[in-house]
Amino acid sequence: MAKTVYVLGAGCSYHAGIPVARNFWDAAKATAAEAVPDLVGPLERLTNLLLELPKALDTDDDYVNVEEFFALLEVARECGIPAGENYESLLLVLSATIDHACQEAIHSGPDRVYTKFVDTLVSLNRNRGAFEDRYLPDQHFDLYTDTVINFNYDILLDHALTSYGMLPYYALHRIPTDESFFEFKNSHPFHILKPHGSLNWLLCAKHPGGDWAWAIPQDGQSIKLEGGKPNWAHLLWRSVHGRRDLACPKCGSPEHLKPVLLAPGYGKYAGDGPMKMVWNSMVHEMYRAEKIVIAGYSLPPTDFDFANMLRAATSKGSELKRADVVNLDDSSELKEKYRNLLCKVGIKDIKWNLGVSFQEYVENFMGG
Numbered sequence: 001m002a003k004t005v006y007v008l009g010a011g012c013s014y015h016a017g018i019p020v021a022r023n024f025w026d027a028a029k030a031t032a033a034e035a036v037p038d039l040v041g042p043l044e045r046l047t048n049l050l051l052e053l054p055k056a057l058d059t060d061d062d063y064v065n066v067e068e069f070f071a072l073l074e075v076a077r078e079c080g081i082p083a084g085e086n087y088e089s090l091l092l093v094l095s096a097t098i099d100h101a102c103q104e105a106i107h108s109g110p111d112r113v114y115t116k117f118v119d120t121l122v123s124l125n126r127n128r129g130a131f132e133d134r135y136l137p138d139q140h141f142d143l144y145t146d147t148v149i150n151f152n153y154d155i156l157l158d159h160a161l162t163s164y165g166m167l168p169y170y171a172l173h174r175i176p177t178d179e180s181f182f183e184f185k186n187s188h189p190f191h192i193l194k195p196h197g198s199l200n201w202l203l204c205a206k207h208p209g210g211d212w213a214w215a216i217p218q219d220g221q222s223i224k225l226e227g228g229k230p231n232w233a234h235l236l237w238r239s240v241h242g243r244r245d246l247a248c249p250k251c252g253s254p255e256h257l258k259p260v261l262l263a264p265g266y267g268k269y270a271g272d273g274p275m276k277m278v279w280n281s282m283v284h285e286m287y288r289a290e291k292i293v294i295a296g297y298s299l300p301p302t303d304f305d306f307a308n309m310l311r312a313a314t315s316k317g318s319e320l321k322r323a324d325v326v327n328l329d330d331s332s333e334l335k336e337k338y339r340n341l342l343c344k345v346g347i348k349d350i351k352w353n354l355g356v357s358f359q360e361y362v363e364n365f366m367g368g
Contacts, residue, residue, distance in 0.1 A: 002290035002319070007149045011296025011328060012358040015113055016105040018098060018154045025064040028097040036096045042089035049086050067302045070094065070263035095259045099199055102154050113359045114160035120366045121146060122164065131189060143169065147191040147285040151297065153261050155200050158192065168192035171281040193282050201260040264303035279309070286313035286320055295326035296358050299337050307341055314345040322349040330355035
């Protein structure tokens with residue numbers, strides 16, 4: 001069995017209570033009322049802003065497209081438009097709301113569905129010999145295991161993987177190219193690429209081009225820091241918010257630690273820095289795979305980056321010729337969107353698992 005890339009969208013974590021676009025605003029209000037009162041003020045400011053932008057967003061009295069809202073505020077901030085002043089408020093609401101849902105989901109242990117996913121992933125890769133040492137002189141060190149591209153901010157997969165005794169390789173730093181490679185490969189056997197960022201990645205806002213830090217969740221609470229220069233971080237936003245015992249190693253301040261969450265939209269892979277490595281790795285891993293499994297991902301119009309990356313990954317020399325599409329949505333509209341995208345890049349061998357949840361796929365179809 002050849003290499004497979006799994007692409008996970010928001011629908012993959014919905015079973016665990018992690019909010020998706022259609023119910024996020026209600027979840028944020030509930031989080032503010034029940035668990036994080038600091039969200040009340042930011043939510044009020046954002047609600048007032050929404051009333052001023054009725055034609056700019058796909059929104060009404062009962063629904064707020066938070067992906068479009070996030071992308072709009074990110075662009076406004078970068079361009080110096082007044083609406084962008086609310087970006088930090090939305091970042092707080094996003095991170096705190098998803099954090100609260102994660103805490104609830106892993107309170108009694110790793111998520112069962114993601115644990116089964118990891119268990120099956122390990123079994124499939126062991127059966128095809130992907131864990132064997134494959135370094136040859138004059139060739140680069142690399143991982144030959146399957147790859148997961150996770151568009152979600154939550155850490156349910158990360159937590160399940162570490163509970164299995166493994167650490168995710170996020171591609172925020174380079175794989176060692178000396179004798180330490182084999183030890184690294186054994187502890188970090190899988191690429192877990194998160195092109196939209198993650199709740200457990202932190203950056204000091206005073207040094208946006210400086211060192212990045214990330215935390216590896218262990219048993220839902222403790223942390224294990226990994227990789228290169230980073231030597232500071234914490235597990236989740238709630239743990240960071242209000243703490244004064246964490247500090248940036250450059251400026252010594254705890255005031256500017258922020259989670260690295262990026263809105264869907266063009267430009268995330270531009271420029272320098274760790275996120276460029278993540279997006280480059282995403283294309284590289286798809287390019288050398290034979291099959292892609294896209295689960296719980298609705299191809300939102302705000303995230304056309306994925307389509308561009310897929311086009312690059314299926315260029316001349318690519319082995320990517322097969323796809324499985326897994327989605328609870330069994331509408332003809334979604335099927336046509338996928339058919340148009342996949343056929344245009346030369347992927348015509350498509351296995352449709354529509355009307356199938358991520359949980360059902362993991363339990364009954366994964367590896368088939």
